Amino acid sequence: MPKVKLPALRPMALASLIANVGLIVTGAAVRLTDSGLGCPTWPKCTDGSYTTTQAMGVHGVIEFGNRLLTFVLAAIALACFILALLERPRRRRQVWLSLGVLLGIPGQGVVGGITVLTNLNPWVVGLHFLLSMALIVAAYALWRSTDEGDGAPVFRVATPLRHLTWLTFLASAAVVVLGVIVTGSGPHSGDNGAKRNGLDPAAIAQAHADVVFLLVGLTIALWFAFRAVGAPGPARAALILFAVEMAQGLIGFVQYFTHLPVALVAAHMLGAGLVWTSTLAVVWSIRERPPVASAAEPPTADTPAPAQQPVPAS
Structure with a gap:
């Protein structure tokens, strides 16, 4: 297109x-x-x-x-x-x-x-x-x-896969929010006298990890589903998201068991931004927008209008 x-x-x-x-x-x-x-x-x-x-x-x-x-x-x-x-x-x-x-x-x-x-x-x-x-x-x-x-969005995948994509997006957002809460309960407050949110760091970190596992599972499911329906672009985006999640998860586990060294926490913050951006890439990969033909220049035989392939109802 x-x-x-x-x-x-x-x-x-x-x-x-x-x-x-x-x-x-x-x-x-x-x-x-x-x-x-x-x-x-x-x-x-x-x-x-x-x-x-x-x-x-x-x-x-x-x-x-x-x-x-x-x-x-x-x-x-x-x-x-x-x-x-x-x-x-x-x-x-x-x-x-x-x-x-x-x-x-x-x-x-x-x-x-x-x-x-x-x-x-x-x-x-x-x-x-x-x-x-x-x-x-x-x-x-x-x-x-x-x-x-x-033009109006044209979706590349059927409705159930669109729903699965949005569920993955919501899981990624939940990971970000819980990560913020974990940070607010941890030792790096920004100043020695700054207050913490008072929540149990171990309990919040466990909840954060649980949602991370959910996100990884949804991402793997997306990759298999996109491949099964012959959607290489979305499958590639899901695979990139999975790779970023694995790198971010490794940093997260190491920083937790090494008592949050500054360098690893900074890397984990960057990783949060990259996971979020990679999630957005998956969302954008499942649809495309065709150009809108100008009213003054309607499509001709030499410049055919792009065909929009409707997604089969599911």
Whole structure:
């Protein structure tokens, strides 16, 4: 099926996606180095300065550096929005998606400020992370939209497999949420005096592991099912997700039994972003959007309209 390319917007949208995944890692660095209150107030770094001071030491540099990254993400998102507006013909989905990412970044910054003002309340910190995951969804959707048309989605698999795909997506989301709760009960609070959520770390970690096993099982089922119905694209996406899950699971087990060393926790945070992105790839793989034929240029014998193969009812 022919695809629509937006050469100017596509690489910038990919940069936005990578930057939003990278923000998870830099946020982890702030927490793992106990720099969460390196700038003890917000929006200023200190009561008398918007920037870090020598008295704040390395913790102030790390926290202020993470704040500066918000402007980098905002600049990339603004570039995406401008490019979406300049595209001819202009495509409404790209404009709205790029605007959503652009508006989400300052919103994320405000929640980050609230985490500081609440002295790193673990629930607010968790919300800060989950908003990053939501921004990844928007950035991923924007990037993928540059390689597809604006027609109605055409599904490549039957309804039961679509349901199984969405169940896998929900399991992946549950893994992310429970991972946030595990983090809120663990030792890496972002500051020596920050409170924890009060939940039993072992019990929450076990619940998190149980849902991870469910996610892995659903992913394996998806791979076999996609292969059985002759859907190589979705099968490949499911296999990649499984490989990422295995790497993430290995890191998770090692970090748990080695008492959460900082380096492995940071790697696990990056892995969370990669598992989430790989999950989105599976969701996107089961459908495609054909280009919409212009009313002024109807399909001819030389340029036939793409045939849409309906999925058999199940």
